Amino acid sequence: MKISKLNHIAIACRDLDKHLKLFGEIFGMPLGDVVEVPSQGVKVAFIELPNVRIELIAPLDDQANLNKFLEKHGEGLHHISLAVDDIKAALIELSDKGVGAIDKEPRPGADNRPVAFLHPKTTGGVLIELEKD
Numbered sequence: 001m002k003i004s005k006l007n008h009i010a011i012a013c014r015d016l017d018k019h020l021k022l023f024g025e026i027f028g029m030p031l032g033d034v035v036e037v038p039s040q041g042v043k044v045a046f047i048e049l050p051n052v053r054i055e056l057i058a059p060l061d062d063q064a065n066l067n068k069f070l071e072k073h074g075e076g077l078h079h080i081s082l083a084v085d086d087i088k089a090a091l092i093e094l095s096d097k098g099v100g101a102i103d104k105e106p107r108p109g110a111d112n113r114p115v116a117f118l119h120p121k122t123t124g125g126v127l128i129e130l131e132k133d
């Protein structure tokens, strides 16, 4: 397993428009299009910075899993995404080292690249997403 970089930081939003205004208009950052990802029940917009991306994620509807996070924690930091060379190999290696995974297999992520989430109970309370480099 080789982790090459911080891919993105994700912020959970109840009100995506409010965050688009904050990051786009007030901070003047380059906003990408809002994309709906029905398989995960979310809509997503990426902000591309030279060294890292910021992912704004909001629930698509009342059924979205993200609502549970928002009820528990409110709006704010949701996960960090690390780029790895091989997600499957990383999951096996991390499991051997006692790190739990929410996703036992890679699945398509918000920007259509394979991802897998690790369990925050085994990663110091931080929700970590592994994304194919």
Ligand code: CO
Residues within 6 Å of the ligand: 008, 010, 055, 079, 081, 110, 129
């Ligand atoms: Co992400």
